[in-house]
Amino acid sequence: MRVADAIVVGGGPAGSTCAWKLREAGLEVLLLDREAFPRVKLCAGWVTPEALTDLELEPDDLPVGLVTFDELELHWKMFTSSPRSRQYSIRRVEFDDFLLRRADVVVLQHRVQSIRRNGGDYVIDDKFRCRYLVGAGGTRCPVYRTFFHERNPRRSALQTATWEQEFAYDWKDASCHLWFFDDGLPGYAWYVPKDNGYINVGLGGMADQLKRKGGRIREYWSKFADKLKKSGLVDYNDYRPAGYSYFLRGSGDIVSDRNAYIVGDSVGLATHDMCEGIGPAIRSGLLAANSIVSGAEYSLDGIGRFSGSGWASRLLGRRFAGAQ
Numbered sequence: 412m413r414v415a416d417a418i419v420v421g422g423g424p425a426g427s428t429c430a431w432k433l434r435e436a437g438l439e440v441l442l443l444d445r446e447a448f449p450r451v452k453l454c455a456g457w458v459t460p461e462a463l464t465d466l467e468l469e470p471d472d473l474p475v476g477l478v479t480f481d482e483l484e485l486h487w488k489m490f491t492s493s494p495r496s497r498q499y500s501i502r503r504v505e506f507d508d509f510l511l512r513r514a515d516v517v518v519l520q521h522r523v524q525s526i527r528r529n530g531g532d533y534v535i536d537d538k539f540r541c542r543y544l545v546g547a548g549g550t551r552c553p554v555y556r557t558f559f560h561e562r563n564p565r566r567s568a569l570q571t572a573t574w575e576q577e578f579a580y581d582w583k584d585a586s587c588h589l590w591f592f593d594d595g596l597p598g599y600a601w602y603v604p605k606d607n608g609y610i611n612v613g614l615g616g617m618a619d620q621l622k623r624k625g626g627r628i629r630e631y632w633s634k635f636a637d638k639l640k641k642s643g644l645v646d647y648n649d650y651r652p653a654g655y656s657y658f659l660r661g662s663g664d665i666v667s668d669r670n671a672y673i674v675g676d677s678v679g680l681a682t683h684d685m686c687e688g689i690g691p692a693i694r695s696g697l698l699a700a701n702s703i704v705s706g707a708e709y710s711l712d713g714i715g716r717f718s719g720s721g722w723a724s725r726l727l728g729r730r731f732a733g734a735q
């Protein structure tokens with residue numbers, strides 16, 4: 412049996428951030444991920460300045476490709492607005508690998524299946540044992556499933572359905588474009604240029620609303636691909652998009668139980684207006700680590716429900732998540 416002070420399940424931004432801070436505080440940390448890093452993670456890769464600040468990183472410190480946007484191109488029907496706002500894009504395959512290496516903890520490729528309590532400890536698959544257990548395994552996190560699912564169920568009204576593809580493309584337009592509610596999509600579509608000649612295009616919406624409308628995401632995708640072509644942004648004929656689902660922040664706040672904690676998508680923390688999940692994942696990893704190290708309560712109070720602060724954010728949040 413391999414023993415550590417803390418075991419973190421999942422090496423995305425939530426898990427690597429938590430592991431980093433636990434190791435800095437002197438705990439022996441083992442991180443288990445079912446995938447070998449660098450691994451592909453479906454994600455548009457939009458990162459906010461606040462998330463980099465939480466990671467104690469300056470944009471220039473990042474040894475991974477970064478594109479900086481000083482404004483966003485927001486489209487709704489015939490209208491376009493270009494609010495000034497500094498934001499960044501990264502490729503998750505590089506970003507997550509960098510964060511995990513920076514955490515400087517032992518990482519093992521292992522798909523966690525069963526977890527049980529034993530005395531004051533946790534035993535994973537009869538192979539690993541720890542005092543503190545952190546569930547950072549994303550939407551299907553086994554720690555969430557085992558200890559939190561019943562007491563903190565995620566609400567289906569807050570579930571997103573997304574489709575996207577990232578590929579090498581010699582993009583010409585260096586702006587980040589977002590199209591809201593096109594063709595009745597209960598969400599938005601995006602065009603996000605990445606460094607070193609990559610691009611990420613995709614769309615997402617609220618799964619329940621999509622189902623009610625009877626629209627299939629595949630149909631929205633083909634209209635979106637047409638739009639990209641007609642607008643001259645992307646002329647590409649080999650789309651093979653893939654899908655993933657995650658949850659916006661709900662009202663359940665049971666995120667720790669004895670010495671087990673859940674962070675990031677395993678809780679479901681994405682913002683109600685922009686469905687931003689990376690920043691909340693990082694922040695929750697920091698808060699959980701602080702709770703383990705200092706004994707402070709682990710609470711989600713320091714994690715915002717919105718990416719923006721104005722009326723447009725509230726309006727979008729209401730449209731996506733309803734009055735939650």
Ligand SMILES: Cc1cc2nc3c(=O)[nH]c(=O)nc-3n(C[C@H](O)[C@H](O)[C@H](O)COP(=O)(O)OP(=O)(O)OC[C@H]3O[C@@H](n4cnc5c(N)ncnc54)[C@H](O)[C@@H]3O)c2cc1C
Nearest residue numbers: 421423424425445454455456457523548549675676688689
């Ligand atoms: C299409 C799409 C676009 C998005 N775009 C953005 C965006 O532009 N900006 C933004 O802020 N957010 C975006 N998000 C949301 C964001 O990707 C997530 O909120 C974020 O990755 C959550 O991080 P995490 O560390 O909680 O989980 P993840 O990044 O999902 O990491 C979970 C890790 O756990 C591992 N794992 C899972 N199960 C097990 C197991 N049983 N045993 C061991 N390991 C396991 C996985 O391999 C994975 O490495 C997007 C999401 C999608 C699907």
